[in-house]
Amino acid sequence: MTDKTALQVEVEQFIYREAAMVDQSRWQEWLEMYTEDMTYWAPSWVNENELTSDPETEVSIVYMNNRKELEHRIWRFTSGESPASYPLPRTNHLVSNVAITDASGDQVTASSNWMSQTYRDKEQRLFGGYYQHILTRQEDGAFKISHKKVVLLNDVVDSFVDVYHL
Amino acid sequence: MKVETLTTGDGGPVDFGSFVEYNQETKEARIKRVALTSPEIFDMEMRYIFEGNWIYLCHEDQVPEVGDFFTTTMGRQPVVVIRNKAGKVNGFLNACSHKGTTLCRTQQGNKASGFACSYHDWCFDLDGNLEYMPRMDEGFPEDKNLANHNLTKIAKVESHGGFIFGSLNPEVSSLREHLGDITEIIDMLNDQSEEGFEVVRGTNTCVYHGNWKLLIENGGGDGLHLPSVHKTLIKVVQMRDEELNKGKTKAAKMVRVDELNDKDTVGATYAMQNGHTLIQSDLPNPEDRPAYAQHETFVERHGKERARWMTSKVRQVAIYPNLFIMDQLASLIRYVRPISVDRTEVSYWCIAPKGESRELRVKRMRQFMDFFSIAGLGGPDDNHEFEQCQVGAHAAAAPWSDASFGLHTEFTGSDPHANEVGVHDAKFGGPVGWEGGSVRQYQHWIKMMQAGQKREMSMNR
Numbered sequence: 001m002t003d004k005t006a007l008q009v010e011v012e013q014f015i016y017r018e019a020a021m022v023d024q025s026r027w028q029e030w031l032e033m034y035t036e037d038m039t040y041w042a043p044s045w046v047n048e049n050e051l052t053s054d055p056e057t058e059v060s061i062v063y064m065n066n067r068k069e070l071e072h073r074i075w076r077f078t079s080g081e082s083p084a085s086y087p088l089p090r091t092n093h094l095v096s097n098v099a100i101t102d103a104s105g106d107q108v109t110a111s112s113n114w115m116s117q118t119y120r121d122k123e124q125r126l127f128g129g130y131y132q133h134i135l136t137r138q139e140d141g142a143f144k145i146s147h148k149k150v151v152l153l154n155d156v157v158d159s160f161v162d163v164y165h166l
Numbered sequence: 167m168k169v170e171t172l173t174t175g176d177g178g179p180v181d182f183g184s185f186v187e188y189n190q191e192t193k194e195a196r197i198k199r200v201a202l203t204s205p206e207i208f209d210m211e212m213r214y215i216f217e218g219n220w221i222y223l224c225h226e227d228q229v230p231e232v233g234d235f236f237t238t239t240m241g242r243q244p245v246v247v248i249r250n251k252a253g254k255v256n257g258f259l260n261a262c263s264h265k266g267t268t269l270c271r272t273q274q275g276n277k278a279s280g281f282a283c284s285y286h287d288w289c290f291d292l293d294g295n296l297e298y299m300p301r302m303d304e305g306f307p308e309d310k311n312l313a314n315h316n317l318t319k320i321a322k323v324e325s326h327g328g329f330i331f332g333s334l335n336p337e338v339s340s341l342r343e344h345l346g347d348i349t350e351i352i353d354m355l356n357d358q359s360e361e362g363f364e365v366v367r368g369t370n371t372c373v374y375h376g377n378w379k380l381l382i383e384n385g386g387g388d389g390l391h392l393p394s395v396h397k398t399l400i401k402v403v404q405m406r407d408e409e410l411n412k413g414k415t416k417a418a419k420m421v422r423v424d425e426l427n428d429k430d431t432v433g434a435t436y437a438m439q440n441g442h443t444l445i446q447s448d449l450p451n452p453e454d455r456p457a458y459a460q461h462e463t464f465v466e467r468h469g470k471e472r473a474r475w476m477t478s479k480v481r482q483v484a485i486y487p488n489l490f491i492m493d494q495l496a497s498l499i500r501y502v503r504p505i506s507v508d509r510t511e512v513s514y515w516c517i518a519p520k521g522e523s524r525e526l527r528v529k530r531m532r533q534f535m536d537f538f539s540i541a542g543l544g545g546p547d548d549n550h551e552f553e554q555c556q557v558g559a560h561a562a563a564a565p566w567s568d569a570s571f572g573l574h575t576e577f578t579g580s581d582p583h584a585n586e587v588g589v590h591d592a593k594f595g596g597p598v599g600w601e602g603g604s605v606r607q608y609q610h611w612i613k614m615m616q617a618g619q620k621r622e623m624s625m626n627r
Contacts, residue, residue, distance in 0.1 A: 042541065044368035048272055052368040056528045059368025059516055062541045063532070066415040072405050076398040076543065083395060083554070084546035156371040156511065159553065160546030 214618020233278025359519030387603020
């Protein structure tokens, strides 16, 4: 196996594992896949074909620039006290088309496509779009997510979305 | 309750007056839930309210240049709002006069050179006049009077402070009269910037599975749901605050919703004319909102009281039937578009002073997305409750919703706090939590439904 193939496999396995942590409700393990200074950004659509480009000054669906915020969010939707997230839906994330777009130093940037099937209240909902992950190699050699961008194809959603749908 | 019981049984009128019962002696009020579930009533609402009176269309900043357009609906009718060559905002049914094909097919765009229908190439100028069609001389040799084929205008289009409203019915009052002293609240927003307000790029839109009145009632005066529905938001505010103090997050400070309705804060809900409502309440930590940076300037320009309302109070107006202008946990437009009796589209647009510093804009955007995004920490919980109300409204053996909380505290006439800032038509009010706002909203609904039904019956006679 070439170095390139090994990296491809490692990145794919990492991204699949992230999806599995969400689908298996292993929230603490999911959280720990992110660096403390991570950013998580799901931009909004400006029009039929254009997304917002600045999470700080334009509208997003989700923007977090610290892992603490993801931790608060996980607390919120697992607490049982947020009506929107009780009961939590069953989710199934499919990720494919993983491509490494940049690899330099301790960082790898990868793009992928995703689709999630969710089920709750006798209703099935489908979401889809694409991801960009920036993975940063840690001292112990493992990757962590330092940036994740989630593009959701919809600009109008049924009811609401949360990070477990995306 | 079956839908049939709404009518006299022979196709006669619906007794809308029976939909609200307000017992002045016991101070109890209740509202018939079938108003949320009857498709017949929804059809009538579309005709009498959304297609028969003033409704909000869009913001001037969404059509800033000549030819800029914005598509939406009025009731069930597709419309397009467009700025003409003279800079005036026009509105038309978004349907070609030939075959009814839509002319503008994106949410926003520009048609500076006019509308050209892609089906048969009929072309219209920005005032809706038919200018050209292929083979015109062959097709209409005797009739050169193109004016017969112009686009159909929205009968009335007017704006106040950047907010554009329209009515398909020409027999309505002026917009100024329709809004009443709500204009003061709009002005308190716009006075925060000499350059005016802009709509920040990016939309958040969702469709909840419930009736449109659930939202207009919730945001129009339900001051009771905050500690229950939003208890996780309150907890996140507290966690965020603690982490911020320890330097563990870079997120913006949120409005301390946990302290919003403490006993010693001043706040009230008012029922205004024409079904509009206003909630005002002291912000626990106004210094963490972007507008506060200009507090001293506002004091000089507008006086102490008005400046306090501009920077240090929640100001939330529900402009009946489809617009919220909110300057509270964030500054935004919340636009309500009924789709069917149990589907309602809600769009959130963040609004901000033009030319705002990056630092303040960053803070503003975080505060907006924390609550109002379709993935926010607040909006999704509200939507879920509306959906559950919609399910429960079918429990026809219990046909009434209660709206009695705090009715004994209701004041009438006018309120000194509101008078301070020129709001004199708040004829009924109560402390935050008073459910009279819902009652007055529904009483206005009854008035409109009765008037619409009467008008329609006289036309059919």
